[in-house]
Amino acid sequence: xxxxxxxxxxxxxxxxxxxxxxxxxxxxxxxxxxxxxxxxxxxxxxxxxxxxxxxxxxxxxxxxxxxxxxxxxxxxxxxxxxxxxxxxxxxxxxxxxxxxxxxxxxxxxxxxxxxxxxxxxxxxxxxxxxxxxxxxxxxxxxxxxxxxxxxxxxxxxxxxxxxxxxxxxxxxxxxxxxxxxxxxxxxxxxxxxxxxxxxxxxxxxxxxxxxxxxxxxxxxxxxxxxxxxxxxxxxxxxxxxxxxxxxxxxxxxxxxxxxxxxxxxxxxxxxxxxxxxxxxxxxxxxxxxxxxxxxxxxxxxxxxxxxxxxxxxx
Amino acid sequence: xxxxxxxxxxxxxxxxxxxxxxxxxxxxxxxxxxxxxxxxxxxxxxxxxxxxxxxxxxxxxxxxxxxxxxxxxxxxxxxxxxxxxxxxxxxxxxxxxxxxxxxxxxxxxxxxxxxxxxxxxxxxxxxxxxxxxxxxxxxxxxxxxxxxxxxxxxxxxxxxxxxxxxxxxxxxxxxxxxxxxxxxxxxxxxxxxxxxxxxxxxxxxxxxxxxxxxxxxxxxxxxxxxxxxxxxxxxxxxxxxxxxxxxxxxxxxxxxxxxxxxxxxxxxxxxxxxxxxxxxxxxxxxxx
Numbered sequence: 001x002x003x004x005x006x007x008x009x010x011x012x013x014x015x016x017x018x019x020x021x022x023x024x025x026x027x028x029x030x031x032x033x034x035x036x037x038x039x040x041x042x043x044x045x046x047x048x049x050x051x052x053x054x055x056x057x058x059x060x061x062x063x064x065x066x067x068x069x070x071x072x073x074x075x076x077x078x079x080x081x082x083x084x085x086x087x088x089x090x091x092x093x094x095x096x097x098x099x100x101x102x103x104x105x106x107x108x109x110x111x112x113x114x115x116x117x118x119x120x121x122x123x124x125x126x127x128x129x130x131x132x133x134x135x136x137x138x139x140x141x142x143x144x145x146x147x148x149x150x151x152x153x154x155x156x157x158x159x160x161x162x163x164x165x166x167x168x169x170x171x172x173x174x175x176x177x178x179x180x181x182x183x184x185x186x187x188x189x190x191x192x193x194x195x196x197x198x199x200x201x202x203x204x205x206x207x208x209x210x211x212x213x214x215x216x217x218x219x220x221x222x223x224x225x226x227x228x229x230x231x232x233x234x235x236x237x238x239x240x241x242x243x244x245x246x247x248x249x250x251x252x253x254x255x256x257x258x259x260x261x262x263x264x265x266x267x268x269x270x271x272x273x274x275x276x277x278x279x280x281x282x283x284x285x286x287x288x289x290x291x292x293x294x295x296x297x298x299x300x301x302x303x304x305x306x307x308x309x310x311x312x313x314x
Numbered sequence: 315x316x317x318x319x320x321x322x323x324x325x326x327x328x329x330x331x332x333x334x335x336x337x338x339x340x341x342x343x344x345x346x347x348x349x350x351x352x353x354x355x356x357x358x359x360x361x362x363x364x365x366x367x368x369x370x371x372x373x374x375x376x377x378x379x380x381x382x383x384x385x386x387x388x389x390x391x392x393x394x395x396x397x398x399x400x401x402x403x404x405x406x407x408x409x410x411x412x413x414x415x416x417x418x419x420x421x422x423x424x425x426x427x428x429x430x431x432x433x434x435x436x437x438x439x440x441x442x443x444x445x446x447x448x449x450x451x452x453x454x455x456x457x458x459x460x461x462x463x464x465x466x467x468x469x470x471x472x473x474x475x476x477x478x479x480x481x482x483x484x485x486x487x488x489x490x491x492x493x494x495x496x497x498x499x500x501x502x503x504x505x506x507x508x509x510x511x512x513x514x515x516x517x518x519x520x521x522x523x524x525x526x527x528x529x530x531x532x533x534x535x536x537x538x539x540x541x542x543x544x545x546x547x548x549x550x551x552x553x554x555x556x557x558x559x560x561x562x563x564x565x566x567x568x569x570x571x572x573x574x575x576x577x578x579x580x581x582x583x584x585x586x587x588x589x590x591x592x593x594x595x596x597x598x599x600x601x602x
Contacts, residue, residue: 028468031424205421212381212495213435213485214408223434227425 045304059112067092068103122244130190138198327387362540418478
């Protein structure tokens with residue numbers, strides 16, 4: 001091992017500065033800025049983040065590049081999809097067509113929008129409801145905490161896939177019902193995690209300091225507890241998005257999720273998988289590719305965030 | 315000192331905790347952390363509270379200002395019992411009584427800048443103060459405690475322990491309180507920084523006329539800053555009196571032990587103290 005000389009930067013005497021710099025605030029780095037610096041040094045997460053941005057761009061601007069709309073049927077390929085429906089640049093079917101002769105590119109764009117939306121809405125509900133619920137339960141503690149957390153326990157003990165399927169069967173298969181179903185379950189784990197963190201945070205001296213200086217419960221929760229929770233919430237939320245996408249895809253794969261003419265990655269994969277034997281492999285590979293890339297990217301970003309925000313690292 | 319300038323009267327204050335006795339149906343035992351403590355605090359005075367770890371110093375200080383609920387007794391602030399105040403009266407009280415904590419870094423929110431930490435009590439108690447005025451007052455206060463105003467946007471982890479404690483002091487002083495409870499305010503700092511912080515506290519006390527309730531386990535530190543010393547042992551007051559008298563002529567054996575346990579940087583003196591410690595131990599053994 002080569003020992004390098006340690007360079008010590010001379011500490012400027014803080015009281016011996018000229019009048020100009022005495023009053024102008026010096027630059028400083030918040031914990032968030034520190035975490036961002038660590039995150040951007042971690043190459044897999046940065047690559048994943050770029051991929052995610054590209055998928056999102058694809059989902060929301062893809063329609064401008066599509067030659068066909070997602071509901072148009074290309075009558076020239078209908079009936080001869082395995083021979084004529086393959087991906088090609090001349091016909092304008094960049095990703096080929098599905099078994100009904102619809103443009104798969106436009107369909108994947110539409111499916112990406114829905115799948116990403118389900119993931120983000122589900123995680124969003126989890127972040128907002130779960131954080132507030134968990135922080136309130138953990139902060140007040142005692143009986144309120146017991147009641148609130150037992151409620152979570154009860155909801156968690158119900159097999160949610162069963163409830164979700166029942167909801168969709170009883171109230172009809174609609175995308176709003178799917179959002180409601182996913183929203184109902186997504187925040188439960190989050191509230192548990194947040195509560196646990198709050199329990200340890202509220203023992204910290206700065207919470208007591210805030211109480212001693214007369215801050216109300218509301219101020220303490222939203223100024224002192226929640227900002228210190230956001231790191232873990234951010235990590236968990238990025239891991240929750242792919243989980244939500246998976247849930248939705250599973251439901252759609254079963255045929256209970258989004259209904260025609262809407263579609264999602266799960267629904268497209270289901271269609272592609274059922275036609276593979278006719279030699280239309282592209283119908284499976286394109287939606288599956290987007291699905292896998294997105295899930296992996298979310299997991300890598302979540303991982304990178306966890307490393308960047310880990311307090312043990314500081 | 316006259317009766318009028320007594321600002322805080324503590325009478326027979328007790329704090330009991332229920333601790334689980336173990337087992338599923340064991341019920342709980344009562345831990346008496348503070349037992350029947352009474353004392354007066356005068357305006358502008360510093361009262362030191364000393365005792366070993368776990369003797370109830372911190373519990374007492376928090377019970378006095380009702381950060382934890384006392385089990386009995388009174389804590390009368392300016393003629394009004396704190397323990398019977400309603401929540402709006404308590405908020406008013408928090409303006410007059412501030413606190414400085416043991417761990418300088420842990421007592422500052424890591425996600426807030428030094429400026430917003432210091433400004434927070436002002437924001438709570440004087441919401442009418444404009445943002446510009448608030449920043450001005452924070453900068454003034456930072457100068458008073460020996461920080462430079464250009465540090466206003468820095469975060470706690472960018473400061474040293476001593477500087478963090480100065481932020482804590484600035485936060486405690488910004489509302490111009492009448493009493494500051496210093497809970498082991500210098501124990502976590504190294505000796506040279508301890509001296510700086512104590513001198514700062516004494517200077518600020520002279521300037522603002524604030525009373526201090528100074529809690530420490532080190533009687534040498536307390537002697538330097540406090541006019542009177544109260545010695546606590548297992549939640550009970552064993553001795554209270556003028557600092558010099560308590561230190562030079564302690565009346566209770568526990569106080570003598572406490573004084574003898576202070577290390578001195580002089581081998582001969584240390585030998586003498588060791589002798590005292592030994593004698594006290596022999597006497598205690600003989601008495602038992």
